[in-house]
Amino acid sequence: MFCKKAKAMFDEQGIPYVEHDVSTAAKFETMQGRIAGANSVPQIMIDGRLVGGLEVLEFHQESIFAKLDKSGLR
Numbered sequence: 001m002f003c004k005k006a007k008a009m010f011d012e013q014g015i016p017y018v019e020h021d022v023s024t025a026a027k028f029e030t031m032q033g034r035i036a037g038a039n040s041v042p043q044i045m046i047d048g049r050l051v052g053g054l055e056v057l058e059f060h061q062e063s064i065f066a067k068l069d070k071s072g073l074r
Contacts, residue, residue, distance in 0.1 A: 002041065044057055
């Protein structure tokens with residue numbers, strides 16, 4: 001549910017993203033190896049930097065999307 005909502009937010013803004021399937025324990029462990037402290041999904045990264053989860057994206061969406069516009073990532 002949280003992943004779908006985050007993807008919908010990016011879709012609505014026309015922002016491309018890469019989705020990593022972590023639906024199995026092994027895949028989730030791989031994600032945890034890539035992102036220190038990752039214990040939940042989604043883990044949203046922009047330009048190689050961890051933004052956080054859905055709550056962070058929702059709270060800071062205006063500034064996050066504005067930065068994406070300025071950086072040309074949108």
